[in-house]
Amino acid sequence: MSSLRNNSASIKLAPLALVSVAAAWGLAFVLMKDSLTEQPVNDFLASRFIVATLAMLAMRPTIIKYFTKDLVLRGAGAGFFLGMGYIFQTYGLSHTTAAITGFVTGLYVVFTPLIAALLLKKRIPTKAWIAVLIATIGLAFLSLEGFSISFGAILVLISAIFFAAHIVSLGEWSAGRDVYAMTIVQLAMCGLLTTLGAIPDGFMLPPSSKVWWVVVFTAICGTAIAFVIQTWAQSVMTPTTVAVLLTTETVWAALFAVAVGGETLTFRIIVGGLLVIFAMYQIIILDSKESA
Numbered sequence: 001m002s003s004l005r006n007n008s009a010s011i012k013l014a015p016l017a018l019v020s021v022a023a024a025w026g027l028a029f030v031l032m033k034d035s036l037t038e039q040p041v042n043d044f045l046a047s048r049f050i051v052a053t054l055a056m057l058a059m060r061p062t063i064i065k066y067f068t069k070d071l072v073l074r075g076a077g078a079g080f081f082l083g084m085g086y087i088f089q090t091y092g093l094s095h096t097t098a099a100i101t102g103f104v105t106g107l108y109v110v111f112t113p114l115i116a117a118l119l120l121k122k123r124i125p126t127k128a129w130i131a132v133l134i135a136t137i138g139l140a141f142l143s144l145e146g147f148s149i150s151f152g153a154i155l156v157l158i159s160a161i162f163f164a165a166h167i168v169s170l171g172e173w174s175a176g177r178d179v180y181a182m183t184i185v186q187l188a189m190c191g192l193l194t195t196l197g198a199i200p201d202g203f204m205l206p207p208s209s210k211v212w213w214v215v216v217f218t219a220i221c222g223t224a225i226a227f228v229i230q231t232w233a234q235s236v237m238t239p240t241t242v243a244v245l246l247t248t249e250t251v252w253a254a255l256f257a258v259a260v261g262g263e264t265l266t267f268r269i270i271v272g273g274l275l276v277i278f279a280m281y282q283i284i285i286l287d288s289k290e291s292a
Helices: 008-035 041-059 061-066 069-093 098-105 108-119 126-143 151-173 179-201 209-233 239-246 248-259 267-291
Strands: none
Touching: 008 209, 008 239, 008 248, 041 061, 041 069, 041 179, 041 209, 061 179, 069 151, 069 179, 098 151, 108 126, 108 151, 108 239, 126 239, 126 248, 126 267, 151 239, 179 209, 209 239, 239 248, 239 267, 248 267
16 A cells, blocks of 8 residues: 555546545444444444554554654644544534534535645635535535534534544645554544543443444444545545545435435435535546646
């Protein structure tokens, strides 16, 4: 994986890979719904991240030799942003609805270019901002049936800022470093943070085989593989492009909720999904022109 280069083939493959990641996260959201009634959220997240970290180490134990001070510091920094995002999202979810949580979390698509522009002095093309706006409107159609500012929404808003910081930090730190090792360090940091979040109420392991299956699926497909792909993709794509592509998670979640969860496909879901897909298409075209 570390031998992948910033070439045209990688640039063309990265968008498809990121949409696949979003699909895995969308499916994971549907599968986790029932499991979270049996195991507290922080305990579930800690189990997920710990299993993912151990699985990656078991598959490539020699990867430890790539754990340089430079890589560990940057991987831990990115992992801190990611872990804090999950923690604030979790506490926010307990104080507001899932729909509000889904929309406000998706606002990382707005915060990502803002952070890149303000802190890193990155120039964001006007067409990219338009794609961000379209994606945000699409997220609102997909997630909202009504909206009022609440304490929970504020917590989720903070999580969106952390998720955006994670995307921006990977954009700055992933290039030139071993992707697999970088991912392990990030997930280990997430495992540490979510375990600390679970300890006050007493850590609970998955209580049934069904929950264990969901933990393993989300750990391998939705975490280990997904974040390896994201870390690699961010070495060849801009943070804003990555943020817009990952908003398709909401579209996939809606589709899987209809196909697997028995929910109804409404006009609102169709409109929201089409807007997000249109924004994704526009950002891919823009990114391909800039890299040409």
